[in-house]
Amino acid sequence: MSRSGIGRRQLLAGLAGATAGIALTGNAAPLAAREVTRWDETTDVLVAGSGSAACSAAIEARLAGAEVLLIESLPRFGGSSAMSGGVVYAGGGTSLQRAAGFEDTAEDMYRFIAGNSGGHPQLDKIQRYCEESVEHFDWLVAQGVPYNNRFTDVKELTLGDESLYFSGNELAWPARERSRPAPRGHVPGLPGMTGGRSLMEALLARTGSLGVTQRASTSARRLIVESDGRVAGLQVAAGDALYNIRARRGVVLACGGFIHNRDMVQRHAPALFDCSAPWGNAGDLGEGIAMGVAVGAETLRMHQGFAITPIYPPESTLAGIVVNAAGQRFIGEDAYYGVLGDAIAYHQQGKAWLITDAASNFGFHQDNFVAVAEAATIGDLAVRAGFPQGALQHTIAYYNRFAAAGRDPLFHKQSKYLAPLAQPPFTAWDLSVKRAFFTAHTFGGLHTDTDSRVLDSRGEWIRGLYAAGRTVAGLPVAPYIASGLSVGDCTFFGRRAGVAAAGSGGVSA
């Protein structure tokens, strides 16, 4: 029985509680520097947020010699990164991959990400990320993030204490034909889903030991802008008071996405709005994005996000089939659950069903999914679940015919998950975004370049302004193809924001 299987709804209940009482009280409109009568404080680099993007920026800026102030709107540091699995998607031959006996190249990693990230992804960011991934993983190790050299082939966020696994869609078709698969999920090596906490404990400790000033319960409210458009600082709120903080070299917005700003989600990402389990730290209210937009920043991919429904573990369920309202399969069921969730939420109008037989059933009690029908024959199941006349029978007849031979002509599911659905009882599980356990997190945000500089709609840098993490439209897109791309993007481009801001003019391209 899986710990993961039973804990998710409780986790959700906890999140809902955490967001209660948070209201949008800010005003994102920029403040003209000439209207600032008093600077309450001055620093070189001001970082808004305290997740993995913010801390990575702060560390690099400090290492580059800048005085750094980091502010967090909530009482506790860590952001959504601390709640996450803490996976960093890394490859190209990291020390951990090599220690575990895997070969990988930056090219294969690039082909995997670029070739499976929807149409026209940001290739410059993907290229930079892959080329420097080995170095980036070494950097995480150097910051004190605890990894070990053990690999697991379990298809799920590691529940043991291994640090390396296949965290994404690498082995699913057609991804496995586009690039040589390698395990690239790098996760702190501690038992249970505590990777995010471990990651952030290390990064926050490092931030503190380097002399970054950290201030909680302090929220960014308005960017302060010079008459020539340059960002000069930030007006922040702490308690009932407002303070004007000058940032000599730059402001880094790394204060999360907007999944908990429900109006904003409904307006921009309706497919995510309908998902049952908004996922993210309570501070994910879109404030960083709003402040950027207010000074003319362009946003990208605001409708996108991850929509994840964890039909595994156990892997046995992957021998079931997933069908749409027409009773048709539309995906190989061994897809990474972010890819499966995307297909349902964005391309099947939020509705799907998992059909299992006795062999592919969950095998333990779980409360993530509701069984809408159970029957001794496929025909009875189809009628009870309400599929169009004859459709499910037709689908399963075709599927079973080839599955018996270890083949899946439609979606090429890996043969180890292929077996005819033949052992009653047969069950139809509701995978709809509203009724199943379906987590959602936003990916849309400010448009930045590979130096994490915030761009306007002409592609011009808004001077003095940097951003990273889910405040930004980064590597994670819909479909979300691997765990670790989001925190990986946060840490990688967070670092670049810190370097660029400390240099006060952007690092070289």
Added chain:
Amino acid sequence: MSRSGIGRRQLLAGLAGATAGIALTGNAAPLAAREVTRWDETTDVLVAGSGSAACSAAIEARLAGAEVLLIESLPRFGGSSAMSGGVVYAGGGTSLQRAAGFEDTAEDMYRFIAGNSGGHPQLDKIQRYCEESVEHFDWLVAQGVPYNNRFTDVKELTLGDESLYFSGNELAWPARERSRPAPRGHVPGLPGMTGGRSLMEALLARTGSLGVTQRASTSARRLIVESDGRVAGLQVAAGDALYNIRARRGVVLACGGFIHNRDMVQRHAPALFDCSAPWGNAGDLGEGIAMGVAVGAETLRMHQGFAITPIYPPESTLAGIVVNAAGQRFIGEDAYYGVLGDAIAYHQQGKAWLITDAASNFGFHQDNFVAVAEAATIGDLAVRAGFPQGALQHTIAYYNRFAAAGRDPLFHKQSKYLAPLAQPPFTAWDLSVKRAFFTAHTFGGLHTDTDSRVLDSRGEWIRGLYAAGRTVAGLPVAPYIASGLSVGDCTFFGRRAGVAAAGSGGVSA
């Protein structure tokens, strides 16, 4: 033989020529009013653009007593509206609907639009549009747009001279079960696809006769903004010179979408980027959107647009079936071609095939679609076209079984289009976005309220700034469910922009 069937590729070639030589030379960054040393001209309301949104705004502003200047970047007036079919989606019992013997209500019209426009559409705009649609059509008549009282039941932009037809998805399932269908496509009553030209000739004539100053070859470059954020005017370019024009009451951005700004399309709407036939006036370069973003406007639905592939006329083809790469049907083939195109471009990775038999074949030479395979049996066709083993055969066996009885359990295609695919030869036509004739136009743009006031990311009005037409995220969304929703939205909310701007504070809600 259809005039429409043979003319489209030639039309496309003409469009491509029209866009050649247009370069983005502007700089959208706002200009501070205090830096304006000289106002070259002053008006009450300044309208950028000359399509149906712009002219409707200009007419209303002028009727409200404002002095109005309208500028157009190209040498010729009319915008994309003049190239369009000129259809306005109107209902609720217009004079034309009543004269042709059709009953309709604002509620049915609302249910059709709101219930089929994807998740979480902007209900306030839809409601206003439907409630005032009868009046809006009367207004168009009063401006001199030439309609007659004749209806046609031909399923395509009227090729005769009738003024009323079913222009959308009203009769397709499930739309027809959600609201009582009515014909709502209102089009100038002249032979051929000249509706847009007729519409714009009328609106431009009216604009001129009311005393609106019209200036061609004059392009908007930068908004001029007061220190308190209020939009005060526009810097425009004409020839080699720049001019600063003051707008006492407001600026209306109605200068089109961005389908011809290929970088912008690739960045924001990758699914549209891949379509073979970017459709729109050469001025659709996103300048209005960029200027709005530069002063802090929020954008919505930037990834959306219409993606249309006209598999009809002739209607006989609708007795064929459309399948995806897995050889599965995914839509009722009698869907409005905007709904079909959306399903292919956005939800089937841009790939689909139309399968016809001798009875459902085009019946005339056409160059919109390429036949990838032809065979005497379905089995041979499936092999030649490369579908997964047995998949197409399976799909057609199921389809034929029910079609013989006039039923379509999966997608409920209207029975008049249902017949078994049984008469060889069988043909597979490529409907992919890249190889078929696939027109694309953008729908994303500035966020406005029902008074066409441009909003920032907090929902606050950017004072002095209005926008309408495809510069705005309006009624048209993906899927695009009916011809006439775009020009209907342009004229309706263009008018509201004009009224609000002339009143210089927005009309009452």
